[in-house]
Every structure is written in structure tokens, then in C-alpha cells.
Amino acid sequence: MAGLDVRGLSVSLFTRGGVLPALSEVSLSVQPGRTLALVGESGCGKSMTALAIMRLLPEPPARIIAGKVMLGDTDLAALPERRMLGVRGKAVSMIFQDPMSSLNPVVPVGQQIMEVLRRHENLSGSAARTRAAELLTLVGIPDAEARLDEYPHRLSGGMCQRVMIAIAIACRPAVLVADEPTTALDVTVQAQILELLKRLQAETGMALLLITHDLGVVAEMADEVAVMYAGRVVEQGPVDAIFAAPLHPYTRGLLGATPSGGTAGRHTRLADIPGSVPSLAELPAGCAFAPRCKLAHAACTAQPPLKAEAPGHLAACFAALGVPAHAA
Amino acid sequence: MLRLLRRRLLQGVPLILGVIIMNFLLIQAAPGSFLDVMSAESQVSDPAMLEQLRVTYGMDQPVWLQLVKYIWSVARLDFGFSYRQNMPVLDVILASLPATLVLMLASLLIALLLGVTAGVVAAVKVNTIWDNLLSFLAVLFFAAPSFWLGIMLTVLFAVKLGWVPVGGMMSITASNQGIVATVLDVLHHLALPAMALGLFYAAVYARVMRAAMLEVLSLDFIRTARAKGLGRWRVVLAHGLRNALLPIVTLFGLQFGTVLGGSIVVETVFSWPGLGSLMLDSVSSRNYPVVLGVLVFSSIVVILVNIAVDLAYLRLDPRIRAR
Numbered sequence: 001m002a003g004l005d006v007r008g009l010s011v012s013l014f015t016r017g018g019v020l021p022a023l024s025e026v027s028l029s030v031q032p033g034r035t036l037a038l039v040g041e042s043g044c045g046k047s048m049t050a051l052a053i054m055r056l057l058p059e060p061p062a063r064i065i066a067g068k069v070m071l072g073d074t075d076l077a078a079l080p081e082r083r084m085l086g087v088r089g090k091a092v093s094m095i096f097q098d099p100m101s102s103l104n105p106v107v108p109v110g111q112q113i114m115e116v117l118r119r120h121e122n123l124s125g126s127a128a129r130t131r132a133a134e135l136l137t138l139v140g141i142p143d144a145e146a147r148l149d150e151y152p153h154r155l156s157g158g159m160c161q162r163v164m165i166a167i168a169i170a171c172r173p174a175v176l177v178a179d180e181p182t183t184a185l186d187v188t189v190q191a192q193i194l195e196l197l198k199r200l201q202a203e204t205g206m207a208l209l210l211i212t213h214d215l216g217v218v219a220e221m222a223d224e225v226a227v228m229y230a231g232r233v234v235e236q237g238p239v240d241a242i243f244a245a246p247l248h249p250y251t252r253g254l255l256g257a258t259p260s261g262g263t264a265g266r267h268t269r270l271a272d273i274p275g276s277v278p279s280l281a282e283l284p285a286g287c288a289f290a291p292r293c294k295l296a297h298a299a300c301t302a303q304p305p306l307k308a309e310a311p312g313h314l315a316a317c318f319a320a321l322g323v324p325a326h327a328a
Numbered sequence: 329m330l331r332l333l334r335r336r337l338l339q340g341v342p343l344i345l346g347v348i349i350m351n352f353l354l355i356q357a358a359p360g361s362f363l364d365v366m367s368a369e370s371q372v373s374d375p376a377m378l379e380q381l382r383v384t385y386g387m388d389q390p391v392w393l394q395l396v397k398y399i400w401s402v403a404r405l406d407f408g409f410s411y412r413q414n415m416p417v418l419d420v421i422l423a424s425l426p427a428t429l430v431l432m433l434a435s436l437l438i439a440l441l442l443g444v445t446a447g448v449v450a451a452v453k454v455n456t457i458w459d460n461l462l463s464f465l466a467v468l469f470f471a472a473p474s475f476w477l478g479i480m481l482t483v484l485f486a487v488k489l490g491w492v493p494v495g496g497m498m499s500i501t502a503s504n505q506g507i508v509a510t511v512l513d514v515l516h517h518l519a520l521p522a523m524a525l526g527l528f529y530a531a532v533y534a535r536v537m538r539a540a541m542l543e544v545l546s547l548d549f550i551r552t553a554r555a556k557g558l559g560r561w562r563v564v565l566a567h568g569l570r571n572a573l574l575p576i577v578t579l580f581g582l583q584f585g586t587v588l589g590g591s592i593v594v595e596t597v598f599s600w601p602g603l604g605s606l607m608l609d610s611v612s613s614r615n616y617p618v619v620l621g622v623l624v625f626s627s628i629v630v631i632l633v634n635i636a637v638d639l640a641y642l643r644l645d646p647r648i649r650a651r
């Protein structure tokens with residue numbers, strides 16, 4: 001099975017007010033059977049990354065201007081839409097934050113599952129229905145056969161997310177992109193959904209790109225973490241390394257860590273960092289985090305490159321990379 | 329579903345009662361009566377005879393008593409008697425009804441087909457030349473009065489091009505032609521009046537459809553449908569349309585009454601022998617029982633259609649069904 005390898009992906013928003021750099025040179029990779037958590041404050045470009053991978057960006061205003069989205073040997077970013085239709089829901093699937101509104105309110109859930117089976121698996125009629133019921137059972141919905149004819153509003157949020165997951169895994173995708181799949185759910189339900197994703201991943205060996213705000217979820221689920229800020233990946237590495245020794249001041253801020261090391265705890269949400277995310281229209285030159293960074297110095301008016309500090313652990317920060325304050 | 333039907337029907341009763349009372353009083357306030365016309369046309373000149381007729385038609389009685397009697401007879405589906413056609417008013421109405429229904433259905437069909445299609449295309453191609461063109465046409469047909477549109481269509485297609493007849497519902501020779509030829513003949517006559525009436529509503533539907541579709545297309549489940557790998561038009565038709573049609577269904581019910589009203593205007597322009605023509609003829613001959621009958625009868629039809637639309641809405645939207 002193929003993993004996902006995003007290389008130097010840049011997305012711009014072509015608005016009336018000008019061209020905004022929504023994503024700049026984002027590189028990520030998720031291997032089969034592994035989970036990459038994508039974290040960062042609201043508005044830093046996590047959903048944008050997910051949608052760009054799916055080629056579901058709102059066009060206009062958004063457009064991929066550079067980079068590759070490699071799925072095995074195929075560059076999804078370069079595929080014509082007609083061929084991309086054969087990829088979505090088949091090789092790469094996505095689930096979303098609000099499961100209730102993600103299902104069509106006037107169509108029974110069974111139909112919504114069968115639709116993707118008809119589209120990609122050439123199943124029809126009773127075969128599709130049987131398979132849909134199997135999928136519902138697989139995602140832990142009891143009495144599946146009867147549930148097929150329910151409308152979404154008759155199901156709870158957790159149930160709806162299970163249905164969404166059933167749709168997403170129906171064709172055994174190589175990659176599942178989950179954009180805050182548990183944010184809208186109750187705490188107990190959150191745990192169940194995560195458990196389900198883990199089990200399905202173990203069974204199918206799919207790669208999971210998990211977007212979340214929740215450090216508990218990261219600790220629970222992820223093998224790797226990528227931290228985003230203002231449309232860039234600023235730190236990336238194995239989950240243990242990131243929790244034990246975060247390099248980027250932004251990551252430390254998120255983890256509630258002191259610069260001398262040691263995190264505030266894994267079971268909290270991202271910590272608040274003083275100041276706010278700059279708008280895309282007013283990004284400072286150089287490191288976008290500089291206005292909020294205690295370690296900012298003269299060199300930070302240039303763009304810090306994403307460099308490996310330890311094997312597999314990358315950060316984009318002059319201070320973290322040991323550039324001394326007097327260097328510039 | 330049945331419970332709702334019963335409740336709606338019960339709610340309809342006071343509504344119909346109100347309609348009868350209002351129209352009855354309106355007609356009472358109108359000047360003259362058919363007896364004036366009769367005497368003016370010198371069918372009856374003897375004052376004693378006129379007095380006799382007044383008594384026969386109950387016109388000597390106090391207004392409230394006439395009203396109560398009228399309501400009572402309507403309840404038994406008796407709308408009075410028309411001296412002019414020498415038939416019960418109900419029979420007169422039923423004789424003209426099919427022509428109006430055919431015209432209305434054809435117009436609504438045109439309105440739905442053109443309006444929904446135009447609205448969907450405009451929404452999918454939003455802010456393109458297609459959207460602009462369709463919006464321009466919608467404004468044009470929305471602003472054009474149907475009688476003016478009717479006359480313009482007649483001038484172009486009937487007078488200048490000679491493609492269709494100027495008016496009427498069928499050719500004089502049609503009766504001995506066989507069923508297929510007759511239907512074709514009626515359709516031939518129907519084209520212009522149905523367009524004149526239907527284009528306005530097509531414009532209304534197009535505007536509502538465009539707005540509804542744009543809103544629906546921005547909803548989360550549309551993104552889900554795209555994430556399944558469905559093509560653009562499949563997403564629009566299979567997931568967007570069903571949701572975006574809901575406001576159209578409501579509008580259809582609300583506007584059924586005005587379509588009926590509009591057909592009166594169009595019928596007179598095209599001498600289409602339906603309720604509109606009957607109405608006009610009856611007003612000018614002060615044949616008030618027929619006028620009142622048409623008003624009350626059509627109100628009842630409109631109320632019934634609205635009940636049917638409510639039930640249809642219930643079928644289309646499972647969220648409402650649940651309540």
C-alpha cells in the first residue's frame with residue numbers, strides 16, 4: 001500500500017485584496033499503517049492542507065501554485081480533475097469535523113454509503129446494500145440492516161461520524177485524512193471514535209493524517225507530529241521527541257513548556273500563547289512567529305529553513321538550530 | 329400524515345367560510361345586478377315581472393339571510409343558478425375548468441422546467457457569463473406584464489411568423505379529427521398562452537432556485553459528496569437539487585393562487601375558453617352568481633392545492649416528517 005508524501009506544497013488565495021500565501025512549502029509524509037498528527041492554532045492552515053491533498057480547495061479563491069502530493073508514484077496535485085474523481089473516496093478519503101452536517105439530510109444513510117460503493121466498486125443493488133450493512137457493523141453500529149434506512153437527523157453525532165467513517169473506508173483507501181474528527185463530539189464518544197480509527201487502521205494498514213487541537217489525541221494516536229504556523233510546517237518529528245524536547249518556540253508554547261524543557265502535560269488542549277496568529281495579509285517578513293517569540297533576534301527577519309536537528313526531527317527556527325543571536 | 333391531512337382540512341373550513349363571506353359582501357357592494365342587464369337588453373321590461381324575478385332569486389331578502397342561505401347551499405356544492413347559460417353555476421364552472429387547468433398545468437410545467445434548469449445552471453456557473461445572461465432573462469420576464477408578453481408573443485409567433493394560431497383552444501375543424509390530432513391541435517393553440525403565463529413564473533423559480541442552490545452548494549454534505557469522488561453535476565443533481573427544491577415546493581403552493589389569477593388575464597388575451605374568459609363575460613353581464621361561484625370555487629381549489637403541497641413537503645423533507 002502506498003503512503004502519502006506531500007512535498008513543498010504551496011497554496012495561494014487569489015482574493016480581491018491580493019494574493020495571500022495560505023500554505024507555503026508544506027512537506028509531510030505518512031507511511032502506511034502510521035499516523036501523522038497535524039497540529040497548530042486555529043487558522044494556521046491545517047484544513048487547507050487537508051483540502052489541498054484531496055484537491056477539494058475552494059477554487060476560486062484558492063489554488064495550488066507549487067508542490068507535489070505523491071500517492072505512491074502518482075502526483076495528485078497534477079492529476080486532471082477527471083482522474084482525481086477516481087482517487088477521491090477510493091485511494092484517499094476524508095472525514096470532517098461536524099458529522100451531522102456532513103451527511104445529506106434528505107437521503108437515508110444507507111444510500112449515502114451505497115453511493116460510494118456504486119461509484120468505485122461497481123457494486124449495485126442488493127450487493128451494495130449488503131456491503132453497506134457490513135460496513136456499518138464494522139464501524140460499530142448495532143442493528144446495521146435497520147439503520148441503513150435511517151435519516152441522519154435520527155442519529156447522534158457519534159453515530160453520524162461512524163457513518164462518515166464507513167463511507168470513507170468503504171473502498172479501503174490507502175490514506176485517510178481526518179480533519180478534527182472528534183472536536184464536535186462528547187468526550188466519551190471522542191474516545192470511542194479514536195479507538196475505532198485505530199482498530200480500522202490496524203486492520204487495513206491505511207495511513208492516517210489526523211488534524212487535531214487536542215494534545216491528548218496526539219499522544220494517544222500519533223506516531224509523528226507536524227506543527228503548523230501561518231501556513232508553514234515549523235516543526236516535525238516523532239511524537240516522543242516532540243513531547244520530550246520541542247525545538248521550536250511555537251511548539252513549546254503550544255505544549256505549555258518552559259524553554260528549559262519539560263511539558264505541562266499531555267492531557268490538555270494546546271496552551272494559549274500570548275498574542276495572536278497574524279492574518280495572511282500581514283505576515284511579517286522572515287519568521288512569521290517573530291512578533292510573539294521571546295527568542296526573536298535580528299536573524300529572524302529572514303525565513304528560517306526547516307532543518308533536521310536530530311534524525312527525523314526537523315524545526316524551522318534560527319534559535320533552535322543554534323544560530324547565535326549575534327550572527328546577523 | 330393522515331393526522332396532518334385531517335388537521336389541515338379542518339383549518340381550511342374557516343378559511344373557505346371567510347372567503348365566501350368576503351366575496352359575497354364584495355359582490356353585494358358591486359353596482360347593478362343581472363336584472364339591470366336583462367332589462368337593458370329588453371329581455372324583460374315589465375316591472376312586475378322584474379319584481380317576480382327578484383323574489384325568485386331571493387334578492388328581496390336581507391343580505392345576512394342571503395349570505396346564510398348561500399353558505400348553506402355551497403356546503404351542499406350548490407353554487408346557484410346562472411340565467412345566462414340556463415344551467416347550475418357549478419356546471420358552468422366545471423365546463424370551463426378543464427381549459428383553465430390545461431393552461432395552468434402547461435404554464436407551471438414550463439415554469440418548473442425552465443426555472444429550475446436556469447436556476448441550477450446559474451448557481452453552478454455562478455458569476456460567469458451564463459449566470460449573468462440567465463439573470464438578465466429572469467429580470468426581463470419577471471418585469472414584463474403577462475398581457476404585454478402575451479401580445480408580443482402573438483405579434484411575433486402568430487402574426488409575423490404564422491407558426492401558431494392567434495387565439496382560441498382548438499380549430500373549428502378539430503372535432504371530427506380523432507383524438508391524437510385533437511391533442512396536437514390543442515397543444516398548438518396552447519403554446520403561446522402557456523408561455524405568456526409560464527415565463528413569469530419561470531423567472532421567479534429561476535431566481536429562487538439559484539439562491540437556494542448556491543446556499544445548498546456551500547453546505548458541508550456537498551463537500552462530503554465531492555470527497556466520495558462524485559463528478560460536479562452528479563453532486564449538484566443527486567445531492568444539491570433535492571435540498572434546493574424544498575423552497576420551490578413551498579413557492580409552488582403559495583403561488584398556485586396567483587397563477588390562477590394570472591391565467592384570467594392571459595385567457596382574455598388569447599380568447600382561451602377557461603374560467604378567466606367565463607369570469608370576464610360574467611362580470612360584464614352582471615352575472616354575479618357565476619362571478620361569486622368562480623371566486624369561491626377557485627379559492628377552495630387553491631386551499632386544497634396548498635394542503636397537497638404541505639403533504640408533498642412532508643414527503644420530501646424527512647426532518648419535518650419526524651416532528
Ligand SMILES: Nc1ncnc2c1ncn2[C@@H]1O[C@H](COP(=O)(O)OP(=O)(O)OP(=O)(O)O)[C@@H](O)[C@H]1O
Binds near residue numbers: 013015043047280
Ligand atoms: N476563502 C478564503 N478567503 C480568505 N482567506 C481564507 C479563505 N479560506 C480560508 N482562509 C484563510 O486561510 C487560513 C487557513 O485556514 P484553515 O481553515 O486551513 O485553518 P485551520 O488550521 O484548519 O483552522 P481551524 O483549527 O480553525 O480549523 C486562515 O487564515 C483563513 O483565514
Ligand code: SF4
Binds near residue numbers: 290291
Ligand atoms: S526563527 Fe526567530 S522568531 Fe522565529 S521562532 Fe525562531 S527564534 Fe523565534
Ligand SMILES: [Mg+2]
Binds near residue numbers: 048
Ligand atoms: Mg480547520
